[in-house]
Amino acid sequence: MSTLEFLLHGFSVAFQWYNLLFAFFGVLIGTAVGVLPGIGPMNGVALLLPITASITGTLSPEQAAASGIILLAGIYYGAMYGGSTTSILLNTPGESSSVMTVIDGHQMAKQGRAGAALGISAIGSFVAGIISLLGLILLAKPLSAIAINFGPAEYFSLMILGLLAVSGLVGKSMTKALIMLVMGLLLGTIGIDAVSGAARFTYNIPILYSGISFLTIAVGLFAVGEVFKSILERDSNSGALAKIDKPYPTKQDLKDSALPITRSSFLGFLIGILPGAGATIASAFSYVMEKKLSKNPEKFGKGAIEGVAAPETANNAAAGGAMIPLLTLGIPGSGTTAILMGAFIMYNIQPGPLLFENHPSVVWGLIASMFVGNLMLLILNLPLVKIFAKMISTPVKYLLPLIIAFSIFGVYAVQVNSFDLLLLILCGLFGYFLSKNDFPLPPLVLALVLGPMLENNMMRALTLSNGNYAIFIQKPISAIFLLISVLWLVVPFLLKRRKNKGKNTSVEIGN
Amino acid sequence: MKKWRFLLVMFTVLLLLGACGSNASTGNNAGSGDKNYPSQPLTVVVPNSAGGGNDTAARMMSKLLNDLKLVEQPFTIQNKPGGGQAVGMAEFVTKYKDDYGLYLGSPPTIINYLRKEGNSPYGHNDVTPLGLLYSDIAILAVKADSKYKDLASFVADLKANPEGVSIVGGSGPGSQDHLVVMLLADKLGIDPNKVKYVGYDGSSDALTSILGDNGDALATDLSGISEFVKSGDVRILAVASPERLGGELADIPTYQEQGVDLVYYNWRGVFGPKNMSENAIAFWDEKLKELTETEEFQAELAASGFKPGYMNKEDFTQYLKEQEDMFTDILKKLNMLK
Secondary structure, X not given: OOHHHHHHHHHHHHOOHHHHXXXXXXXXXXXXXXXXXXXXXXXXXXXXXHHHHHHXXXXXXXXXXXXXXXXXXXXXXXXXXXXXXXXXXXXXXXXXHHHHHHHHHHHHHHOOOHHHHHHHHXXXXXXXHHHHHHHHHHHHHHHHHHHOOOOHHHHHHHHHHHHHHHHHHOOOOHHHHHHHHHHHHHHHOOEEOOOOOOEEOOOOOHHHOOOOOHHHHHHHXXXXXXXXXXXXXXXXXXXXXXXXXXXXXXXXXXXXXXXXXXXXHHHHHXXXXXXXXXXXXXXXXXXXXXXXXXXXXXXXXXXXXXXXXXXXXXXXXXXXXXXXXXXXXXXXXXXXXXXXXXXHHHOOOOOOOOXXXXXXXXXXHHHHHHHHXXXXXXXXXXXXXXXXXXXXXXXXXXXXXXXXXXXXHHHHHHHOOHHHHHHHHHHHHHHHHHHHOOOOOXXXXXXXXXXXXXXXXXXXXXXXXXXOOOHHHHOHHHHHHHHHHHHHHHHHHXXXXXXXXXXXXXXXXXX | OHHHHHHHHHHHHHHHHHHHHHHHHHOOOOOOOOOOOOOOOEEEEEOOOOOOHHHHHHHHHHHHHHHOOOOOOOEEEEEOOOHHHHHHHHHHHHHOOXXXXXXXXXXXXXXXXXXXXXXXXXXXXXEEEEEEEEEEEEEEEEEOOOOOOOHHHHHHHHHHOHHHOXXXXXXXXXXXXXXXXXXXXXXXXXXXXXXXXXXXXXXXXXXXXXXXXXXXXXXXXXXXXXXXXXXXXXXXXXXXXXOOOOHHHOOOOEOHHHOOOOOXXXXXXXEEEOOOOHXXXXXXXXXXHHHXXXXXXXHHHHHHOXXXXXXXXXXHHXXXXXXXXXXXXXXXXXXXXX
């Protein structure tokens, strides 16, 4: 059978009435899960995994597997849609992949353009979903072959580039951004080292052994920090929230976002294929790329719609890309796909090189249902945008307690201990202090997430090379990443110096 | 104002939804010593990434327990990889204190506690052994198009230039896959410290690296690899069992056949929290025995090439003591003891 025939067969599976229902409930639950900070896609899928098994119990094994996995995958990409909501409205990134969305998304909300921001995320997510699905159908095998060639050295350099790129482009001062980056890396070393198993900076305090949670830090710095800011600086910005003009993106918004959405779809998809890199790096890279390509880079950070469209598109495209190593190799590239893989195994289906041959109706049913599910999400999300967008006009006296409740709930639901709640409040104070002094928060949060992976891959690369650091330059792909990283740091510095020099000379001539 | 109320209601619903869900992953103290145990969903902590040996064991166990109606409550599998199982162990010991958390561990549960570098603060004395499910067999594999067609050619290269050959494994340095490599080197008369071992968080990650030519050979367990052997992507050079495996894997030679006296099993054991109630301990002791005696369980073992060898709570506890002595000896010999 050709690919097209397989796909048509897949649609016949996806259009079974109960599979349509499963897909719908999947994306509905996914949206709810994505909106809640804390309960990210990973927890959402993990929590519903056991329930799925009992719902699908009456179907034949192959059908049950298709339906169950359609439901769980729906939660996965549904949650990726919903992830932008709290970032935009409440300045709270619920997942590491929506950290970049906060920067411009919340600014837009403050300007009364929350609807436009939410709308463009939904549209971008939809486009990304469709493009990555097409990529999955057409290029799954060749791309997975390329992706596995990414070794430890390449991952290390890619992450270095990602971190430096973000640090170079957010906030006003690169020095401050780099300070935050290093701070994030340092926080990431707390806990049991993933390479050697050594306990670091734990001081025999058991709670520290599993490390500092990304969620607590991100919610604390961004959301609680924002609350402190609103309280402490109440007089300066009372009534600063603009009225909502239109609940949806304008024609101009769509025009501005068209190219960023297209570019980010491809970029996100390609990065998503790399096991381990995933949505976080994809969203960071796409934001950076759009800021670089933009004619008005100064708009970024002040509510540029491209700054929302790009990362939200990229993280969805990456979610689609991450399905490739899972389906073709049985290698989960992210925490969520790892749980999806668990779901396959639960239904006695071994994801791996033989999956497409042994279980075509499950795989193609899943792929077809993702088309259907993405369409459902778009239809589901656009009316929700209107409702959510109104939330931003909630009076501050109601909104602030709501954010606090939300943050505490989100963190406690995942961590279930009071230590993280104290840490949350502390991070809130710290976040207020940092943003008041123009220290950008995204580099810290991203470094905290990527730091352990960075270190892991560095150790592996050095083991392979017998401790020779040249391995990072000898591997061509890695060398290119590092070269760009160096240029990223050095070029703006040189340009600035030259500019200053130019000024000095002109002054001299003037004299 | 009406809309505001609507929003509030909606969010409350969402919050409740989340709250209901989150109970499943954590549980609380309700039900300890309860006659209706287990009355809540259960969590199994797996200290490796999905797709590896312990993960397979945890998923197979929980699926069969549910399918065969031995346990009615659903299971959630929590993968906590890193540190050669030290991260997952610490997570389990510090965060799961009631009767609703289980831990699926293998030899690193003991090894991490004993080894010199990066030793875990927690070991098998910080958990309650409930039963040993089965044992997995250590293997050495290469990519299908590798120049190593048999163990002899690999060993020849390793002897000639240990620093030019990299062996990847599905667990961190100092844990099981690493120890097998060290044992192999020791038996071959190669200085174990010269062998290049690259540890990953699970055998699926390690497998990726040999498929992508980022490692020369893979030392790990049979589980998770057999699918790739059948698809023709991976070739197993040797299995560390005393006799050949059955079924489709019957033509793979053992280490012993090829002149290397290496036999190594990785047991998969189920543990509960240290302060698990007597009631819950008795429950699992009985259910795990029942599970391992079912035809379905035995069929799974046969299909995957695992070695049966159920041990009840008492035998397993005793076995762990013997294992501790054995690993102490091995680590001492390799100069890796704490």
